[in-house]
Amino acid sequence: MALPREYPDENCPIARSLEVVGERWTLLIVRDAFYGARRFSDLHNHLGIPKAVLADRLAFLVAEGVLSKEVNEYRLTAKGMQLWPLIWSMITWGRENLLDKPTRTYRHAECGGAIGPDRVCQRCEQTPEVGDLVVHPPRRPHDPNRDDPVTRALRRPHRMLEPI
Numbered sequence: 001m002a003l004p005r006e007y008p009d010e011n012c013p014i015a016r017s018l019e020v021v022g023e024r025w026t027l028l029i030v031r032d033a034f035y036g037a038r039r040f041s042d043l044h045n046h047l048g049i050p051k052a053v054l055a056d057r058l059a060f061l062v063a064e065g066v067l068s069k070e071v072n073e074y075r076l077t078a079k080g081m082q083l084w085p086l087i088w089s090m091i092t093w094g095r096e097n098l099l100d101k102p103t104r105t106y107r108h109a110e111c112g113g114a115i116g117p118d119r120v121c122q123r124c125e126q127t128p129e130v131g132d133l134v135v136h137p138p139r140r141p142h143d144p145n146r147d148d149p150v151t152r153a154l155r156r157p158h159r160m161l162e163p164i
Contacts (some may be wrong), residue, residue, distance in 0.1 A: 020064050027157040036164040037150045038073040092117040102138040118125035133160045
C-alpha cells in the first residue's frame with residue numbers, strides 16, 4: 001500500500017514542500033532537468049525509472065508548476081528553478097557525508113573557478129546562477145554499463161540547463 005502524498009495535519013513549509021518533491025524519484029527527475037534532460041525517453045533511460053512512474057511524476061510536476069511541457073520536452077519553470085539551492089544542498093551534503101568516491105564538480109562558466117559548498121565561486125567570490133555553472137565529470141572511469149544520452153553528455157563538461 002502506497003503512503004499518502006499529503007500531510008494534512010502539518011501547517012509547515014517543509015511538509016508542503018514534501019507534498020510536491022518528496023516522492024521517490026521526484027528530486028532525481030528535477031536534478032536531471034537541471035542537467036539538461038528534457039525528453040521523457042532520456043529521463044527514463046538515465047534514471048531506469050518505470051515508465052508509468054515517470055509519467056505520473058512528470059504529470060504531477062507539470063500540474064504543480066515545477067515543470068512545463070512543451071511538445072515533447074519538459075523544462076523547469078521559474079518555480080522549478082527555485083529548487084536549485086535544495087538540489088545543491090543535497091549534492092553537498094551527500095558528497096560530504098555519504099560518498100567515498102569522487103563525484104561531479106561544478107565550475108563558474110565565467111571565470112572557471114570551482115564552486116564551493118556554499119555555492120560561491122572560489123575564484124571570483126560570486127554566487128553564480130545555476131545556468132552559469134559547468135558540471136564536470138568525476139575523476140574516475142565511467143560505468144561502461146551506462147550508455148544513455150544523459151550519461152554520455154555528462155562524461156564531458158556540460159553547462160547546466162543546456163539541453164542534452
